Amino acid sequence: MTDKETVDPEVLIALAENERKTLIERTPQWLLVLLFGAAVVTVWHMAVTYSGISQLVLPGPYQVLQDLIFTLNNLFTGGYVAHATWITLVEVVFGFLLASAIGLTLGMIIGATTLGRKAIMPYVVAINTMPKVAFAPLFVAWFGFGIESKIMMAAFISFFPVTINTAAGLAATDSNMSMLFKSLEANRWQTLIKLQMPYATPYIFAGLKLAAVWSVIGVVVGEYMGGGEGLGELVRVAASQLRVGRVFAQILLLSLMGLSVFGFVTLLERYFVRWRR
Amino acid sequence: MTDKETVDPEVLIALAENERKTLIERTPQWLLVLLFGAAVVTVWHMAVTYSGISQLVLPGPYQVLQDLIFTLNNLFTGGYVAHATWITLVEVVFGFLLASAIGLTLGMIIGATTLGRKAIMPYVVAINTMPKVAFAPLFVAWFGFGIESKIMMAAFISFFPVTINTAAGLAATDSNMSMLFKSLEANRWQTLIKLQMPYATPYIFAGLKLAAVWSVIGVVVGEYMGGGEGLGELVRVAASQLRVGRVFAQILLLSLMGLSVFGFVTLLERYFVRWRR
Amino acid sequence: QELKQVTVVLPGSSAMAWYPMIVAQQRGFFEEEGLEVTIKSLDGSGAVLQAMEAGRAEFGAPGPGPVLNAVARGADVKFFYNLFSRGLFVLAGDRNDGIESAEGLRGTQIGVSTADGAEVSFARSALASVGVEPDEYKFVTIGQEGMAVTAFDRDTIHAFAASFTGIAVLKDRGVDVIDLTPEGLDLFGNGLAVRGEIYRDNPEMVAGFAKAIHKATKWGMENPEGVLEDGETYNPQEVERREYARALLDTVNQQYAPIGDNALGYLPESGWNAWHKSLLETGELDAAIEDLSVVYTNEFVENLEAK
Amino acid sequence: MHDVRSDGDAILRLDNVNKHYRRARSGQADIIHAAKDVSFELERGQMASLVGASGCGKSTVLKMIAGLIPPTGGEITLRGEALTGPNEHIGIMFQQPTLLPWRSVMENVLLPIEIREGRNAANAARERATQLLEMAGLAEFANAVPAELSGGMAQRAAICRMLVTQPEILLLDEPFGALDEFTREQMNVEFERICRSREATAIIVTHSIQEAIFLADSVFVMSPRPGRIVKRIDIDLPRPRTPDMITGNRFNEYVREIHDLLFGSGEGASHD
Amino acid sequence: MHDVRSDGDAILRLDNVNKHYRRARSGQADIIHAAKDVSFELERGQMASLVGASGCGKSTVLKMIAGLIPPTGGEITLRGEALTGPNEHIGIMFQQPTLLPWRSVMENVLLPIEIREGRNAANAARERATQLLEMAGLAEFANAVPAELSGGMAQRAAICRMLVTQPEILLLDEPFGALDEFTREQMNVEFERICRSREATAIIVTHSIQEAIFLADSVFVMSPRPGRIVKRIDIDLPRPRTPDMITGNRFNEYVREIHDLLFGSGEGASHD
Ligand SMILES: Nc1ncnc2c1ncn2[C@@H]1O[C@H](COP(=O)(O)OP(=O)(O)OP(=O)(O)O)[C@@H](O)[C@H]1O
Ligand SMILES: Nc1ncnc2c1ncn2[C@@H]1O[C@H](COP(=O)(O)OP(=O)(O)OP(=O)(O)O)[C@@H](O)[C@H]1O
Ligand SMILES: [Mg+2]
């Protein structure tokens, strides 16, 4: 039954031809990003030039570029930006990991138990509508002025999307498959781990991507509110000194960090949901 | 072929019996929420009493209750809290609607087009890792001191989860169904509207729920930064006076608002995904 | 006669701290000058200056430090009236720490709040005035006043530099703070600024605004109860507890009082020089501003006193 | 006509089992009577088939026996005890293959063991699973993912999954529906052999009258909705069954009888 | 043996069509040859069936003709033009019913019209859809959702969905696989009638040799993987076909021939 005939090279070519992609699919992503970026910068430049908006409100691309060069130069020569970036990175990574752990756990409790859905869910939602800023003093009181309180703030802000998406994913499980597991007398935990969680992976990864992004925000909020030594603090100082170009440059650096974590989660997702075509 | 025999009442009873739920499923949600709430308040009370934490950092439940009564009284007698609540509510609702519209549109572009996924997505992510606080002055500059700038801030903060979830949902479409649409020569738009979007509804609603919650946050951030007349401003004033009990009471009010929007979205979801058992 | 619509932005929402604007609005002093004024509040002087630059407001109440920064970066504003002649900031310590004066802060950490960058300049100058050098202490950003409670508790800081309203709040909430601010600092606080364009094209309007504020300040110093009443229209929550509001208003009036024989609202040159020097030392300003008189003017105050 | 029970030492017994469904979408409350007064008994080692028109309630009956949906009337007794839910002695194969798309064919087949006895037991059972896959002609596809299987191959994988735990009672919902005649015949013979060697009891839903007779000791014929069991026909043919029996006279008489029961004897051409 | 084409005015023509699949999960690059040098021609109004062992490549051939997956070799010509993708003249029914779970049965049936001609046209076609549903015995379930259908009912709904646009070329992948014999026979007769009345061309994949012969003008017999067309057998029976033909001699000769082609004539009992 095996097809152990030697494969004709023409077949390989035809197969590759079948799998050929459109122009845009073949264009490398960096090029597309660059092109789109060029468009954005052009619009930005025009907006600044023709709207006559003050540089103190919206700096032009050129000014931001200058500040960006300064910032990157400082970063790579190991200046204060390097120190701040390192601190922020550590906070973001730990914040994200903590958020993922909390989010998955809560999501499972809410998605898999009636008690969780009915009694705990409203509290989780309520906590999340609360302005986190108000909790900053509590976090500082409990975790001090060091990176711990920023990590907690980041986790606190970003666990929620993981929770909601995990819960939604668990609830979406295919009913035929549920019946299969029921017939196998799978207990709740087995159904959760072997059916619902794998089925929910696309949901969970959407949540993790959100958490990656919000971790950065959380760290910045934590530093804004409770002092710190990271990029958030640099942004705050620059903003209070009305160095708006510098603010934008440092924000770009923060975005880059967020994009990296996001990209990392995307890679993980590719690995884990490769069973989907 | 029809079963036009009159239905035996015993059958109805048996059917109802089949559909009978566990104790927890039958317990009304308000009771469960209340019970869980009682547990939370007890822990909170103990924490405040035995940890010796300052009342300026974490007020006790009793203090918050007093402030809550004052706040609600003011609200229902049409005092300044009523005014603030109304303003915030309007901002939250419009912010949420705007976020949903932007989020769905962007999500469709990213989820359904290669260009969107490869070129636009990174920018959307980057924008979302940026601390929104830094943009507050820009928003005031562009949209003024009125509710417009708060609505924009709320939309700006909360469109992202809708985007990410919509994109993830569109990508998750069942491959057999995609093939069906392909065979019907459905164009991209039809496939999007008639297949991918309905298929993605559970994802989209998870995103909308997140947006509901974050709209409240967005409005508060907007008011914190850009001077407004809503609850966010009241919280800020109370916080600056270290009236922590009052802060918590007003935050509870905000949560209630978030819960309402969240609950509304949940009802919508039930209606729209009722085809799932 | 038709009223001119103008907007003034404040860097905070306290009705007591910024009562002249509210009183002038409520008591019709603006109207007498042909102005209909909308009052808006933002978070910090930076935001105030940005809103003015964006053309969203004609007037604002920024601090002198941020104004110097803004002008150095190309902003077009004119500072024309001094509100907090005696400064906006206080250096406060925890009585339990046993530190009695600013000299005692050598080798400690000093907390600064986040509302504005200006308290850093202030604290530096204050410590320099008693001979404590910048390398003898360290600043920690601790955020809002509430954090100070924890920071003192944890001995993270031994002093806290913040606006006097923040310190008043701490006192009011029973935190045992002690004032460590040295005497004789030239660093005055926030005042009124106008967009340069309006100053040049429409000086009568600025004069009218200054006149109304002047009148309101004087009125308020004599009618504290009236100020409380007016304050309720703007920030009801703040005035809810009368004793607190009254005490706060007292402090505000103390800080408003001009130094020496200066007229109310007068901007002393020595103060501007002190700010300029301080900003250069901390590196906030990259280069010196040649002529400080482009930043401010006393012409309206002088006219007021002439009458 | 309703009393189609046989006496004896029953392992499975249905007593006037009924099932009504509530239909969700059709505006007013609308109840479908899917199975009506279904009663029968099976002894250990007996094989039964269930035939009936499409939509008559065959899958419904199977799901009730598997404990997956509760009846709205009557009782199901397993080894003398009332059935309340799924049971480890019962294995069911659904009408749809229902393979987990993220697992390979082998992992799918081992799933029941993994769930009931843990991962180690599952690993230990790899050889048995390989044998089953070989029997089903899928040995080569043990590492493929379900998306790479053809329709019939997926169905065969689902059969292997049900057989791997060696349950006492097997419920199969159109197990060989998507198979070509040859593969089907092979599977029929294999399946009979497996059941007999283990003395397993089985109920097979099928739409092929030949298959129903070939595999079963008793054929239950169901009427269209509401599905009742119109008749139980005991098949008196020697075991093991061999493909050449299908052409025998006896066999064809059974075919005719069932055919007439299903489609009426008068009208419609009889074409066998 | 490969030249199974007939000459004439072909509406559909396959020329040495090949299909290889790349298997994803099996470690090293692993290529499956699913269809090999498939060539045939069909004229307008001709009905063909495709029979072969499970996994031999029948669905693959159908999907290629529907323009859903590209061949890795050879050419498909539709009305003299090379086929490059899905085409409105071709309707395909998959092996799985693939109904949209959020639409009612009626809305599912109208889907092709809604997509090709818009919502108004779909509404206008309601009557036609109702007739089709009636033919399929689903009139009562027009407003049900797919979750409330039995397996065979879902398959019948999928057939209605394919027929509603009245395509010139119909491709059916085991259309009646989940149906009981009676319903199946009804559907067979109905289906033949519909095709003839419209002069539609059809290819039916089936695992029932009887059905293959009953429905078709030509039966294509495929060998196991790599699937080749071993023989084209033209069925010389009068139209319309009637159920009683199945017992005829001529018919049984065809059955035997195909059976032997599929399973070999020597070994294995011939049981018809
Ligand atoms: N997407 C795919 N990826 C890899 N291999 C595939 C894919 N689809 C089908 N195959 C393989 O191609 C071969 C033919 O599959 P196909 O579905 O055409 O068979 P079939 O004749 O329709 O079988 P059945 O009667 O069981 O439905 C099988 O061996 C199958 O494993
Ligand atoms: N979940 C459900 N909700 C409502 N009605 C249902 C449900 N499942 C089945 N039914 C109805 O019950 C009847 C019997 O369905 P069942 O699936 O048992 O039929 P079946 O005999 O297996 O048919 P087939 O041979 O076509 O698979 C059908 O009319 C069907 O519409
Ligand atoms: Mg069924």
Ligand SMILES: [Mg+2]
């Ligand atoms: Mg197939």
